[in-house]
Amino acid sequence: MYVYDNYDQKIVDDRVEQFRDQTKRFLAGKLEEAEFLPLRLQNGLYKQRHAPMLRIAIPYGMISSRQMRMIAHIARTYDKGYGHFTTRQNIQLNWPSLETVPDILADLASVQMHAIQTSGNCIRNITTDQFAGVVEDEIEDPRPYCELLRQWSTFHPEFAYLPRKFKIAVNAVEKADRAATQVHDIGVNLVHGDKGEVGFRIIAGGGLGRTPVIGSVIRDFLPKAHLLSYLDAILRVYNRYGRRDNKYKARIKILVRALTPEKFAEMVEAEWAMIKDGPTTVTEEEIARLQGFFTEPDYQDLPTVIDAFQSRKSENKVFSNWVLRNVTPHKKPGYAAVTLTLKTTGVAPGDATDLQMEQMADLADRFSFGELRVSHCQNIILADVKQSDLYDLWQEAKSKGFATPNLGLLTDMICCPGGDFCSLANAKSIPIAQKIQQRFDDLDYLYDIGNLDLNISGCMNACGHHHVGNIGILGVDKKGAEFYQVSLGGASGVDASIGNIIGPSFAEDQIGDVVVKIVETYVNNRIEGEHFIDTYRRIGIEPFKTEAYANA
Secondary structure, eight states: OOOOOOHHHHHHHHHHHHHHHHHHHTTSSSSSSHHHHHHHHHHTTOOOOSSEEEEOOOOEEEHHHHHHHHHHHHHHSSSSSEEOOOOSEEEEEEEGGGGGGHHHHHHHHTOOOOOOSSSSBBBOOOOOOOOTTTTTTTTTHHHHHHHHHHHHTTTTTTGGSSSSSOEEEEBBBBOOOOOOOGGEEEEEEEOOTTTOOOEEEEESOOTTTTTTTTOOOEEEEEEEGHHHHHHHHHHHHHHHSSOOSGGGGOSSSHHHHHHOOHHHHHHHHHHHHTTTSSSOOOOOOHHHHHHHHGGGOOOOOOOOOOOHHHHHHHHHHHHHHHHHHHHOSSTTTTTTEEOOOOOTSSSTTTEEEEEHHHHHHHHHHHHHHTEEOOOOSSSSEEEEEGEEEEEEEHHHHHTTTHHHHHHHHTSSOEEGGGGGTTTTTOOSSSSHHHHHHTTTOOOHHHHHHOOEEEEEESSOOOTTGGGGGSSEEEEEEEEEEEHHEEEOOOOOOOOOOOOOSSSSOOOOOOHHHHHHHHHHHHHHHEEEEEEOOHHHHHHHHHHHHHHTTTTT
């Protein structure tokens, strides 16, 4: 993984001391709240319902065991002993005191981490596929390009105060999109050109929130050398023409839709023509340098089929089910990628205690070259596990609560912190997640239901990505009471779609029954081999709507 050089370390260390001084001046009354606001936001610090919230960057979801142990130390020392992994591959601390934040940032800097640009109207953390670099079907490892974008976007002087926050995701697999690139401000997809060369398809104008939009392809093929100059052109057009008079209409998706994707692309091309061969041209030498940070670990030459592993699967159905769900094929014979789930019933999806973080770090050191990944779906991945170690890993993970065999199933839900923490939320998310988990605690039934994405957000900002859940749940305020709006038919992969609202919202005590009715409607109408999203797209919303409101 990428290792800071002296310039990186000095930049981060200087930022810590700068923010320490800014915080002291604010606490002493020498900075007004309005002056401190942009300073704290660009250091990842929010004011939430009960305490500040600090969002820590995990660039493209990669974190070492040493870094994970530092997060555990920080959670234990400065917070309430846990953190929340997010849909953008970051981690949030919900209870730090403002006075201690500079110390937290100093501790992070000691292990090459920071919270820079995890908030504010700037380019946020660059995200990608949690299996980057280890799956056989990717066109090329996307992580060097993520690192290129991270370095380009950090402290970019021209894009420090954009009309609104800006998110970029990178994908390198043709038939899958685990980075949800179509619902980002910019989606960068590695593709092959007409002559077999590798370049990028650029998507712009995607996003969720109040106005959910699937992004539009604005360039089918972009040579590697021009990645930065072309993104510069997109950001310049947005920075110049994006609305600043209304924050609800300030995202790039509003501009692209207002202009039309064709016109927007035309304006980007005109801007790009003036800068495309300038100093931001990416040389082959620079690409090779970045690729040098993402070399393969010390893999062993292993057989493709390991008899002991196959025997374990045959003898133990529970282990076999876990392998089916939580183990992903690896490009290297004899290895596999393993997802450790953070979706235990009764625990907020994506939450991990300081002890669990230490345990995950231990598992990474023992089984996966000391490296972990954070997924878009709020789980943790060990990317390089020997097949011969899978049974031992499973037993260890099971004893620590990381082996729930529900990956990709209804209870493997995405959920934001909601009204329990967030000052923007209209309703609580976590209790709704727990109610649904409890209603679907029969694993046999979950397996029968099959693949189903359920996403929950506490407000229209859509941190839980409810718009692209096969079933989406949104917390709304109804005359001071918490209600929940349900949408169906969303998806975030290569066939991305925005869900449709089925009708009026439901009270908290109704939502569990409503989800049960929706799932039963699917089960009663599916044909063999259909997942939930397939049945929904075939029969439409009406059967689900009829059952959801029956006897309501």
